[in-house]
Amino acid sequence: MIIDCHGHYTTAPEPHNVWREVQKANFKAGGNVDPAYPDISDDEIRESIEKNQLRLIKERGADLTVFSPRASTMAHHVGDEAVSKAWTRRCNDLIKRVVDLFPETFVGVCQLPQSPGVDIAHSIGELERCVNELGFIGCNLNPDPSGGMWNGPPLTDKAWYPFYEKMVELDVPAMVHVSGSCNPNFHATGAHYINADTTAFMQFIQADLFKDFPDLRVIIPHGGGAVPYHWGRYRGLADMLKKPLLRDHVMKNVYFDTCVYHQPGIDLLFRVIDTKNILFGSEMIGAVRGIDPETGNYFDDTKRYVDALPISAEDKAMVFEGNARRVYPRLDKILKAQGR
Numbered sequence: 425m426i427i428d429c430h431g432h433y434t435t436a437p438e439p440h441n442v443w444r445e446v447q448k449a450n451f452k453a454g455g456n457v458d459p460a461y462p463d464i465s466d467d468e469i470r471e472s473i474e475k476n477q478l479r480l481i482k483e484r485g486a487d488l489t490v491f492s493p494r495a496s497t498m499a500h501h502v503g504d505e506a507v508s509k510a511w512t513r514r515c516n517d518l519i520k521r522v523v524d525l526f527p528e529t530f531v532g533v534c535q536l537p538q539s540p541g542v543d544i545a546h547s548i549g550e551l552e553r554c555v556n557e558l559g560f561i562g563c564n565l566n567p568d569p570s571g572g573m574w575n576g577p578p579l580t581d582k583a584w585y586p587f588y589e590k591m592v593e594l595d596v597p598a599m600v601h602v603s604g605s606c607n608p609n610f611h612a613t614g615a616h617y618i619n620a621d622t623t624a625f626m627q628f629i630q631a632d633l634f635k636d637f638p639d640l641r642v643i644i645p646h647g648g649g650a651v652p653y654h655w656g657r658y659r660g661l662a663d664m665l666k667k668p669l670l671r672d673h674v675m676k677n678v679y680f681d682t683c684v685y686h687q688p689g690i691d692l693l694f695r696v697i698d699t700k701n702i703l704f705g706s707e708m709i710g711a712v713r714g715i716d717p718e719t720g721n722y723f724d725d726t727k728r729y730v731d732a733l734p735i736s737a738e739d740k741a742m743v744f745e746g747n748a749r750r751v752y753p754r755l756d757k758i759l760k761a762q763g764r
């Protein structure tokens with residue numbers, strides 16, 4: 425089967441977005457940051473999915489999408505901790521409704537109620553709720569809740585450790601995923617996202633996080649940012665920093681997805697990175713929604729690029745299914761319970 429590890433609910437019904445605007449306005453005015461949530465019917469949710477993600481999943485020939493709230497609107501830098509907490513719960517609850525309506529097509533991954541300067545331990549409760557009560561299989565962890573200012577500690581700092589302990593205990597991975605950029609130097613999806621992917625990888629090289637957490641699993645999206653292209657630089661830096669080889673130091677714990685929107689990029693990813701570290705992902709209806717005039721296909725139709733690779737059927741099965749089942753053990757359990 426074909427598992428897309430990277431999908432966001434970018435087409436959520438409008439009342440959900442309106443609620444967020446009301447919340448932000450209330451915060452500014454010093455009012456209630458958790459106002460009453462609108463009634464959104466199952467039919468509204470169904471329509472928002474059937475016309476969009478489900479249509480494309482069928483057209484492109486995938487089976488299942490690991491689905492999380494829209495990343496660019498997590499906007500952890502907006503408001504304060506209470507604002508982030510209330511918004512995050514609404515977003516995760518909406519994902520749960522999608523999963524319940526389409527249990528064979530979507531599994532949930534949660535947003536976290538991060539907020540700049542707030543201890544990441546405050547996000548543990550929502551992770552537990554989403555995994556234990558909503559049946560989610562992972563989380564999106566924002567390495568820069570400030571939205572482009574990078575004024576918090578690096579991902580390898582001990583401040584993050586309580587959260588990693590809980591991830592290991594629950595046996596869920598995190599996708600390292602920033603949100604919107606409030607720094608005009610960094611376009612959100614064109615610069616901030618790719619910067620963050622690259623930055624996270626370098627942070628992992630500099631420290632010994634995976635010595636402390638040998639079972640921690642992290643997905644760096646968007647093909648690992650600039651990392652595969654600059655693989656020699658990172659191997660060389662690891663050597664200069666007197667760290668072990670990257671395959672032992674980082675690549676037992678780090679995975680890249682295939683959200684790279686052209687064939688040469690995917691070719692390079694597979695040439696440089698071991699197949700066991702690559703998960704199929706498309707982030708469809710996300711950052712780049714148009715049609716590539718050079719190919720006539722959607723930029724984010726990444727299955728085409730993987731299909732075109734000259735690799736064995738076994739390797740393709742790993743990328744499309746096997747690796748995802750290994751990285752998300754709770755997904756494997758859900759699928760087995762469904763007889764898949």
Ligand SMILES: [Zn+2]
Nearest residue numbers: 432495601707
């Ligand atoms: Zn994403």
